[in-house]
Amino acid sequence: MTAATQNRAAGLLGRHPVGMILAAPYAVYLAIIFAYPFGFSVWMSFHDYFFAAPGAIVDHPFVGLDNYKAALTDPAVGQAFKNILVFLVINVPLTTGLALVLAVALNRVVHARTFLRVSFYVPYVTASVAVVGVWLFLFNSGGLVNSLLGPLAPDPSWLVNEGWAMPVIAFFVTWKQLGFFILLYLAALQNVPNELYESASVDGANGWNKFWSVTVPAVRSSTALVVILALITGANLFTEPYLLTGGGGPNGASASPVLIMYQRGIQQGEPDFAAALGVLLVLGTLVVAYINRRFIEGRDS
């Protein structure tokens, strides 16, 4: 190959065309598993789509916004979005606050460092299905939590109580996911320059002042990430309402949008309805995430 043709190849394919070959399997994977289903999902939500016998050629006529109208006017869907709101109102502030406070405390720990960190991370690495088992045992009507509370125990018990089912799920998820968020905050804390604390000390700030005026602003970008990830976890909620409260009970008081997508889309064979609900759920998540971002960044000015 002459230098000239080599240069021309470099212009067309880049300096290391072998990179294309190395990245090709992953690029193909993204196309098949993300890009195509993503487009298919949006297409499906605007068409009358149903499961047909294999090989049968059926029409899927365009129905405009019918699926969206059906999803938006379905009372079970409205209830599920309300439930998620209850979940987020409890879970997001609790997760953010506890994760930051625990990360700050853990960051300065010298003794029993490994034991303490492992304790907080263990729920995160364990399968939801496994720990749901023990929460069912703890929170059932004759469970340990009620024996501890005695006459203070709610009636009906936690998981079958319309007012308590969703909060218990929110506490469960907070406990389950907190370790990961502590990890994110611990990483962020390593990047806070020590001089900031020193100059705050010179100015006569106590521990509490330093936490509010140095630590909290310094880890703000991580807080934005934690809030968004907690939000996505909340929007994806399925295993907990499916198992912990026996399919979103009582009376749909703990149903989540993904649970409805499963019930309507797969059990009842209305994938078009479920696809529209999925699009609505993602749009809702994006709107809340955007508002949150503006809110967290807006406090700068």
Add this chain to the structure above:
Amino acid sequence: MRRWPNVVRYFLLFLGALIFLFPFYYMLIGSLQSSPDTSIKGAFPTGGLTLDNYQDINSRVDLLGSLVNSGIFTGGVLLGTVVFGTIAGYALARLQWRGRGVLFALVLLVQVIPFQLLLIPLYVLIVRGYGLADNYLGMILPFAINTTAVFVFRQFFLQLPDDLFAAARLDGAGEVRILWSVALPLVRPALLTAILLTFIGPWNEFLWPFLVTKDADMQPLAVSLANYISTVSARAANPFGAILAGACVLAAPAVALFIAFQRQFISTDIGSGVKG
């Protein structure tokens, strides 16, 4: 002067750690009791522990078969992620080729597309279209190359010094050779972190394998245990004992791996990798 807040901090941290660990302790104790004792005293039994619940759950759920299914599912995801993820991460970090920017933008985009949007179309395609229900490939496909791991691999390769690559190229090594004998050995410790993080995803995953496996012989343990919890448990003599025994079996491999390699998790590399 600083002693008092220190004591308080340790006290609160230990209290929190105990609250976080208690469900695990209770899971183990409950799995060893022949009948559920939910009194406060029952949480600290002095004797009468038995392995009957493990036998009970094993007779209702094929524990070994389910564990093998979980292992194949997790192993497939790890294999795909390590083989194709590292080379993609390397190409994104160290090589210049047309389309690199576009692919990296996609890597970032994929991380914000929630799985629930893809749930229904993936089900339609994989189960109805390709007929991969009750099939390991159908289980593995949506997770086959973990995008977060690709991102983390890229970060690892980016952190290596440029001179190293320049020197290897000067010596006439090809790009594939450089990846195999220079870059990969250097990021080996970091690879372990990424592998551990990837492991807990499929091992603990419930929703997707639950959708694609109806045949009990193909179900990973998370799915067969969940089915036991939601349907069969009402008929068992000591349903909670059996559920907790199954939960211990499901939790044990992930918790054991985590404790064995906790240094990898505790090092803040992961955080910086995830953060970018």
